[in-house]
Amino acid sequence: MNPGLCLSALLLLLPQAPHRQQAQDKAARQDKTDSPEPTANLVWKLPGYSYVQYRRTPAGWRRGSLGTRVTAGFYSPALSKNREVRFSRSDLADLLPMLALSLSGRVAQAGTGQDVSRKFDCIRAGRIWARGKIQTLSSNVPRRVRQSGSFRIQSLEKPGGRFESRRRRLQRAKIEFTREVDTLSGRVLSFTGSTQGSFRARKGEKPQEFDHRETWTFARIHRPDTPAFRKLVNDAIERGQKWLSQATITGTGPKALALLTLCKNNPYRDQAAIQRLLEDVRSSDVKRTYELAVSIQAIESFYESPQESARIRAGEQRKPSPIRLSAEDRKLMDAWLKRLLANRSTSGGNRWRFHYRRGGNFDNSNTQFAALGLQAAERCGLKVPMDAWMGLARHFSMERLDVNEGWARIRLTTYGELAHLKKQGKPSRVTSTSGPEVKIRGFSYRKPEGTTAGKRAIKRNQTTLTQAYGSMTCAGVTGLTIAGASIRRRKPRAGAILGKIEKARLGGFAWLLENYEVRRNPGRTTRWYYYYLYSLERTCELGGVARIQDRHWYFDGAMQILTLQASGGAFRPVAGTRASVTDACFAILFLKRAVAPVSTR
16 A cells, blocks of 8 residues: 555544634635625726726716716826826816726725715816715625715815806715726726716806716727727728718818818828819819818828828938929919918018908917918928018917916927837837926917907907917917928028027927816817817927827827717717717818828927
8 A cells, every 4th residue: 555645544534723724714704705805905007008998878867067078088197196087177077987986095995984085176166175985885796896985075165267267156066976896907897976966056046956977887998009099090080081971061161171181191082072072172262261271281182192191200201292283273272372371460560370361350270270271382382482481480489378387398209209219129118208498388369469459358258368278279389380390491590580489389388288188178178179189180290299298199189089989980079969070070180190290300
């Protein structure tokens, strides 16, 4: 008989050690109970720079309005060190996901009944305080914990703030939710909750009630510069172009914008929709600044190489190549260019600025489009006077708002730098944030003149005229980039004006970094949201900017657009009820990233 087998059998018959028996009994008792798993180790486990996407389902419709219809999800930079999700420029609709997605230390230990408190800055409701509890209910499923939260919302100060003229005083509010957390992956799998309350009424009015209910369910985590992300973008562009090709489009401006959108990065210029729009634009009697500028860009896009902007970003080509037009289109564009130059404002002196038509008024939006049109005309071989570029540079350098917003160090990583790192076999991630210290300066729609009429206009519409916001700051930086590139090419020793341009340009980028937001148009919330993203794309692409400090601006904006696209190809409105052709064009142009950089240094 084998002595080893005998010894093993004898050991099995002997009584087990007391401490081992106690450990087994304890484990058996834990298996029989449904007591919660310890939650002290809950932590979000995100793979670097990423976007955590959820599917959002209304659990009941809301009374009243709580702000922007934002997409469901958050970016990894929104996650603080103590595992709290903080949306920048939040409104009341954001409080529910911010509380339900939080995995901070106190929340992780909330099964003991510990109170939880948070302070938030809301766009429309001012500074508020959320007080309540998050309690662990059960842990019947392995690795999963069910929790409930209940919070009372208290207003700490009068509403208002720098970005909103409409002010509402919060009277009462409460937030309740239940959620399910995966303890292994460190992830909130789902939550269902509601935000209920009312705003204080003005004299003679009833309080404004609101009741907001929704459910978020985890979908997936997205990463930039991956095959899966690029496929999502390409599929969205294809669906969007199909919807745009079949849409009913009226008006010269929308038709020219649709033609520009369909031609960019599209090698098939003989498509029926493109040919139809091309004929309509060619035969239009265009006179207004916006329509002229977009029509010139549309003809340019019909002739340009589809992948030229991608080659420049990759470092395979230094600058955009000249475009040769047919004799008919050159004659037509020359006439449009003369009309565009004639629309210059009569009140600017040696500064060039534009409004819809010739006259004394001006605005930075039309001036931005005029700069884009002039740049496209010059690329097509038409002669743009040097005075126009110098005048645009003077305008945008002097048009920044003189608001004391402090100083900041701004680091812009260009596509040229990324291409150089790739050739050397180094990681494309740029970790350095050191850069020049500049004064933070933004742009508004129109800076008021120092006249009595201008002062009255400030009182009538302070937000529009005197406060900087995202789309207009992008417009100002775009104008500076285009004017600076043209001046540098034709007059490289113009050091004084080029220095002013770079200073103003970096100040605008510093404002965009300080107020960085892709979930809404900073300073305008729901208004002109897709136009803001389009302007952000033009601002960065024309300057060859791949990163604003550590922000992946393209990935951030693209994820918002992708989650806002309907299955049929249209893009859901952030405000309003109908999908817009203009919104679709701006969204597709952002995704295509097709504008050729004028500078990659």
